[in-house]
Amino acid sequence: MNLAMKDLRRQKVSFSATALGLGLLFAIVLAMGGIYRGLVEDATLLVDHLGADIWVVQRDTRGPFAERSTVPPALEDRLRAQAGVASARSFSTATIQRIVGARSLRMTVVGLSWPEDKGQALPLVSGRHLRDPHREVIADRSLGLALGEILPLGDETFRVVGLTQGMLSSGGDGLVFSTELDARAILNWQAPEAKRVEREGRLARLAGTELDSISNQDRLRDERFSPPTLAPFPANAILVNLRPGASIEEVQRGLEAWPDVTAYTAQEQRDLLLKGVVEKSRKQIGLFRALLAIVSGIVVTLILYNMTVAKTHDIALLKLLGARSSVVVKLVLNQGLLLGALGYGFAILIAKFLFPLFPRRVLLGPGEYLGVGMLVLILVTLASAAGIVRALRIPPTLILAG
Amino acid sequence: MEAVRAENLFKTYGHGATEVKALLGVSMVAHAGEVVALLGPSGSGKSTLLTGLGLLNPPEKGTIDLMGERVLEDGKAFGDLAALRRSRIGFVFQKSNLIPFLSAHENVRLILALNDQMGPETYTRSQELLEYLGVGNRSRHFPEELSGGEQQRVAIARALAPAPPLILADEPTAALDSQRGRAVMELFRKVAREQGTAVVVVTHDHRTLDVFDTIYEMEDGVLSRAEKTA
Ligand SMILES: Nc1ncnc2c1ncn2[C@@H]1O[C@H](COP(=O)(O)OP(=O)(O)OP(=O)(O)O)[C@@H](O)[C@H]1O
Ligand SMILES: [Mg+2]
Secondary structure, eight states: OOHHHHHHHHHHHHHHHHHHHHHHHHHHHHHHHHHHHHHHHHHHHHHHOOOSSSSEEETOTTTTTTSOBBBBBTTTHHHHHTTTTEEEEEEEEEEEEEEETEEEEEEEEEEOEEEEEEETTSOOOEEEEOOSSSSSSEEGGTTOOTTTOOOEEHHHHHHEEEESSSOOTSSSOOOEEEEHHHHHHHHHHHOOOHHHHHHHHHHHHHHHTTTTTTHHHHHHHOOOOOOOOOOOOSSSSSEEEEEETHHHHHHHHHHHHTEEEEEEEHHHHHHHHIIIIHHHHHHHHHHHHHHHHHHHHHHHHHHHHHHHTTTTHHHHHHHHHHHHHHHHHHHHHHHHHHHHHHHHHHHHHHHTTTGGGOOOOOOOOOHHHHHHHHHHHHHHHHHHHHHHHHHHHHOOOGGOOO | EEEEEEEEEEEEOOGGGGGGEEEEEEEEETTTEEEEEEEOTTTTHHHHHHHTTTTTSSSSEEEETTTTEEEEEETSSSHHHHHHHHHHHHEOOOSSSSTTTTTTTHHHHHHHHHHOOOOOHHHHHHHHHHHOOOOOOOOTTGGGGHHHHHHHHHHHHHHHHOSSEEEEEEEETTTSSSHHHHHHHHHHHHHHHHHOOOOEOOOOGGGGGGGEEEEEEEEEEEEEEOOOOO
């Protein structure tokens, strides 16, 4: 006869409510782990997706994600000439926040190197990859953009041709993929007035130099003219892929001799992201999680202890009737295990149905579920132990005291 | 056959200024099939004797034999007292005898389960016992849904379940009106006669004394046999 189960029949509602409360606590413990894993996943998602062997960035920076890095796109050509290098493509990314319609959209623009990368490898949930080198983007669904929607950025408009799911930046912002050239144009766009002012500035700087001549002044005033002496829009990094058989370390060492750049392997780039972006969150989340586990432990202990105290009379009666200690232990322990199991069940339901609505990714694998399950098991067992100690001390003669 | 024999029991509560000598050399016998009443004023030591016989509150001196077997001698237990309680002794108290979260039927079956009897025959046995005590139609009810008299009948059914040689009842009718109280006392006699159980009942109700075979009176920790004047 399972006394714990029999007891619960009479208090289904209060027991379920208690279990739901615990379930919420356990769900948060679960969420903490999932959020951390989500952070790691998000942080490294793009690096993994772009699949470069070596990231070449501005000298001594930890760019382009952890900090700003600018490199001239022409660096591509120098890199292509390196032994072992199969391809080099410039890469630009930045997070922008724009008003589109009535919404404030925070998005991370990522340049794909047209024509090799049209976004074929992106996990599209609808639409298609890029077909035109200009004015098309693939956006993440988290941004709430619809397929076919027109996105005005700078003085261009971009059509959303494809939607991805779960493609987020390390900051948790939805990614928008365009061609690399478009990305650079979007990120470096200036208002016509700003361009006019810049032209005035150039004229002013021209004055007094030996290049100052009527014809040069005319050229600078012409809106279509961009002086060849000005650098084109910079990129943030150059992505290098190696020929089969080439040694990453060797090429990296070769590039380290270049005075203007720093080269990271994909793994180093990943570590930079994890250290910079995730490390602090990890500590914070870990601390929070430990605190929550302690709070859950205290709550579970109090609940189970009080449930035992509430049964003092029944336990005394059981002992008077000659019940073995094991009967009393089972009663208390089973109650704890049932409470833990039901609470954990609620936690799983919450995780399944509520976590996907969270603004940031909550990534839960079997490991998380197992880990928190074990934690719950340990907590209720320890908490039950407190109840058991109390229960075993109840004298059977208590029943006679009235 | 002697179901229970107590010899020269002494029990003292507390010490020093608060010392209370509750039993002072109490001896008594209850035979199989005998209904024994235990009378006496409040605080005279009746409950102390009953819980002593029930192996709940062992007297520090004297001996107790159950079915001719020594189970207690000068505070020293022979065997597992809890095991003896669940198999050899049935208990009925004034009130709150039943586990509140178990139905009448389950309360009876519980004592069988405590004795490791779990099979389907336990359902039949507990139903038969409830019917025997006139509460067969209440078997699915929970204690709070039963009247005081019905609760006591269920408690007696439970006490009977393991077929113990001895039933101990401490003021089992105190919470009942006289009519129902009498009915319960008569049930005890029926049980004693038909099941061959020795029943020891602490009572204050002098109107039901005709039910009993033997009457003991307790006075300040000293027990004496009273004459039946019915
Ligand atoms: N646990 C205890 N600790 C200290 N003294 C106790 C304890 N139990 C009983 N006593 C004392 O022992 C004496 C006998 O008590 P007992 O309960 O046996 O009396 P009783 O005859 O059953 O009385 P009543 O008719 O009121 O139930 C009383 O003086 C009582 O105060
Ligand atoms: Mg008493």
